[in-house]
Amino acid sequence: MHNLQVSRQTFDDVMMPVYAPHSMLITKGKGSYLFDSENNRYIDFTSGIAVNCLGHNHKQVRSIIKKQSKKLIHVSNLFANDKTLTLALKLTQKTDFSKIFFVNSGAEANEAALKLARRYAFEVYGPQKDEIISFDHSFHGRTFFSVCVGGQDKYSDGFGPKPASITHLPFNDIEAFKSQISDKTCAVIVEPLQGEGGIIPATDEFLEQVRALCSKHNALLIFDEVQTGIGRTGKLFAYMHSSVKPDILTTAKGIAAGLPLGAVLTTDEIGVHFSKGSHGSTFGGSPLSCAVGSYIIDTISNPVFLHKVEKKHKFFVKYLKAIAKNTGVIDDIRGKGLLLGVDLKEKYQPYASAIVQQCAKEGLFILIAGHHTLRIAPPLNIKKSVICEGLGILEHVLANIDSLIEK
Numbered sequence: 001m002h003n004l005q006v007s008r009q010t011f012d013d014v015m016m017p018v019y020a021p022h023s024m025l026i027t028k029g030k031g032s033y034l035f036d037s038e039n040n041r042y043i044d045f046t047s048g049i050a051v052n053c054l055g056h057n058h059k060q061v062r063s064i065i066k067k068q069s070k071k072l073i074h075v076s077n078l079f080a081n082d083k084t085l086t087l088a089l090k091l092t093q094k095t096d097f098s099k100i101f102f103v104n105s106g107a108e109a110n111e112a113a114l115k116l117a118r119r120y121a122f123e124v125y126g127p128q129k130d131e132i133i134s135f136d137h138s139f140h141g142r143t144f145f146s147v148c149v150g151g152q153d154k155y156s157d158g159f160g161p162k163p164a165s166i167t168h169l170p171f172n173d174i175e176a177f178k179s180q181i182s183d184k185t186c187a188v189i190v191e192p193l194q195g196e197g198g199i200i201p202a203t204d205e206f207l208e209q210v211r212a213l214c215s216k217h218n219a220l221l222i223f224d225e226v227q228t229g230i231g232r233t234g235k236l237f238a239y240m241h242s243s244v245k246p247d248i249l250t251t252a253k254g255i256a257a258g259l260p261l262g263a264v265l266t267t268d269e270i271g272v273h274f275s276k277g278s279h280g281s282t283f284g285g286s287p288l289s290c291a292v293g294s295y296i297i298d299t300i301s302n303p304v305f306l307h308k309v310e311k312k313h314k315f316f317v318k319y320l321k322a323i324a325k326n327t328g329v330i331d332d333i334r335g336k337g338l339l340l341g342v343d344l345k346e347k348y349q350p351y352a353s354a355i356v357q358q359c360a361k362e363g364l365f366i367l368i369a370g371h372h373t374l375r376i377a378p379p380l381n382i383k384k385s386v387i388c389e390g391l392g393i394l395e396h397v398l399a400n401i402d403s404l405i406e407k
């Protein structure tokens with residue numbers, strides 16, 4: 001008989017060491033709380049990295065999964081099915097786009113968007129139009145194409161020859177962009193609010209000028225809304241905050257409340273270039289994920305729900321400003337909706353990960369973005385009382401930062 005008793009140690013024994021998970025073993029979640037194998041409770045300001053948009057163990061999500069699992073979990077794209085098409089209609093009706101392609105993750109959504117942009121340019125303008133422009137510190141996923149397009153070399157170095165004709169430019173620097181974009185540029189990919197890179201917003205002016213120059217040079221503008229989409233910033237998609245409309249939009253993370261699902265949205269004119277057989281996915285857009293996705297879109301696109309996200313944003317910022325004042329540790333508070341970044345003063349920046357560890361010890365999970373920005377991305381339906389409880393822990397940890405430094 002083999003021993004199947006698992007503990008946190010099992011991770012080090014059998015898992016490839018790409019991650020360094022927290023020291024506890026998570027066994028269940030409820031709402032905005034997580035529980036470990038010893039039944040310790042934690043407030044979850046991470047929501048599975050902006051995925052569990054309605055928290056854990058959500059009653060309706062559970063019931064949809066149960067109901068749909070009795071009908072059809074997967075059938076492949078050899079067949080049309082009712083649930084995938086329902087979600088496709090909802091997403092096209094609620095956005096400025098008319099064509100959709102489903103995948104399982106953010107990286108796959110960007111992979112498909114970049115391939116679509118290259119194919120569109122190839123067919124409409126010719127093979128010389130192949131340059132992809134992206135921005136420093138951007139993150140677009142871990143497939144080899146998407147990671148090479150992403151603006152962090154450390155993630156793409158050391159895996160052999162990279163795909164060609166990818167240019168990285170400083171973010172929010174319109175002069176640099178103006179001097180690079182040309183008729184050779186086929187696509188520009190940008191996160192309207194950089195997530196992994198440090199919760200850094202693109203300025204409205206930058207996006208407007210990028211949009212104008214893309215149109216001038218017939219380059220497609222791709223918005224990576226894998227993290228900022230699905231209500232995370234207080235609108236269904238972040239592009240809805242401004243007048244700038246991308247040609248292609250990618251999304252994933254929160255779209256099916258924790259089931260794997262992603263999507264690429266575009267126009268009829270561009271979408272037609274993903275012709276029969278030019279791209280595909282075995283699992284992409286399964287009826288199970290899409291059944292949940294439909295419920296999520298209905299719930300989150302409700303203006304009352306989105307208004308509450310905005311209100312909670314304001315509450316977070318007000319409380320974080322008070323923490324900044326009381327502790328003297330915080331330099332800057334950024335972000336939109338329930339995607340917040342807290343920058344530490346320079347002196348404390350080396351302790352960002354020690355802060356995250358200490359918060360976990362005291363019962364609060366938070367994230368890091370960039371090198372030293374604390375990132376907060378709780379479930380969108382988190383209760384005010386739980387926000388207070390969590391920020392109380394953060395304040396306690398920051399107020400006692402000297403004890404972390406001494407260690």
Ligand SMILES: *Cc1c(COP(=O)(O)O)cnc(C)c1O
Pocket residue numbers: 104105106107108110139140141142191195196224225226227228252253
């Ligand atoms: C998380 C993320 C991705 C990658 O998504 P995966 O589902 O991990 O492949 C891509 N782009 C952005 C902006 C992200 O935040």
